[in-house]
Amino acid sequence: MASNDKRDVRSGGGPVVRTTVAERVYEDIKERILDQTLKPGERLTVESLSRQVATSSSPIREALARLESEKLVVSRFYAGYSVAPTPEPAFLDGLLDFRALLEGHCALIGAPRRLPAIIQTMESAIVQMAKTKRLGTRYREYRRFIQEDARFHQAIVESSGNPAAISIYANLHAVLLQSRLYATRTPSDGSRAQQVFDEHGAILDAFRVGDGEAAERAIREHLEGGRRRLLSGPPGAPVPDAGGPSA
Numbered sequence: 001m002a003s004n005d006k007r008d009v010r011s012g013g014g015p016v017v018r019t020t021v022a023e024r025v026y027e028d029i030k031e032r033i034l035d036q037t038l039k040p041g042e043r044l045t046v047e048s049l050s051r052q053v054a055t056s057s058s059p060i061r062e063a064l065a066r067l068e069s070e071k072l073v074v075s076r077f078y079a080g081y082s083v084a085p086t087p088e089p090a091f092l093d094g095l096l097d098f099r100a101l102l103e104g105h106c107a108l109i110g111a112p113r114r115l116p117a118i119i120q121t122m123e124s125a126i127v128q129m130a131k132t133k134r135l136g137t138r139y140r141e142y143r144r145f146i147q148e149d150a151r152f153h154q155a156i157v158e159s160s161g162n163p164a165a166i167s168i169y170a171n172l173h174a175v176l177l178q179s180r181l182y183a184t185r186t187p188s189d190g191s192r193a194q195q196v197f198d199e200h201g202a203i204l205d206a207f208r209v210g211d212g213e214a215a216e217r218a219i220r221e222h223l224e225g226g227r228r229r230l231l232s233g234p235p236g237a238p239v240p241d242a243g244g245p246s247a
């Protein structure tokens, strides 16, 4: 699609955002996957998606490649693309362990550096997340929340200055992976979101004063809170509101 094929859209009453057709198509397919209009494991063909999204094949191919890099879509030789299976709770449990190790370690090293750019990113992510008062079960309702949550946690890892950790963490798409369970959770009255805000506030406070041990502790507590919110339901029950990506 030509790069000059742009239109103005308003997003949630915010400033006018310029968006390309490629971006709109990517967001459209992503929404269908996260809301499970396109089911986990469902085969995806360029032809059928072109019809559903009403666009040509080129932005569809671009979107599929991008969604594959985010682990929402998988591709196999001869079989083509399909929606990635929903991550198993055991996988997400292990992912939270790994996040606690990596993010905790990075905070221990990074918080004492008191880097203004990192602290500003964390502050701005918190401000943006606070615009979401109540977390629904649909992608449109939690999209901004998870994007900003991912930015907050990426900043923690970046505070370490460790290029390997920064790259590995960015490629994990941990927050997005966890949000695969949101379509089946029960809606919340906003109290879960408040827990996430409080936990993020404790992490930010530790970064502001440069206390690495407090920052590590606050991150571990936040991720444990995320584990409870995301994975604590009895087997077979709807997934409880994770108040955000879990963390």
Ligand SMILES: [Zn+2]
Pocket (backbone or CB within 6 Å): 149, 152, 153, 196, 200, 222, 246, 247
């Ligand atoms: Zn978080």
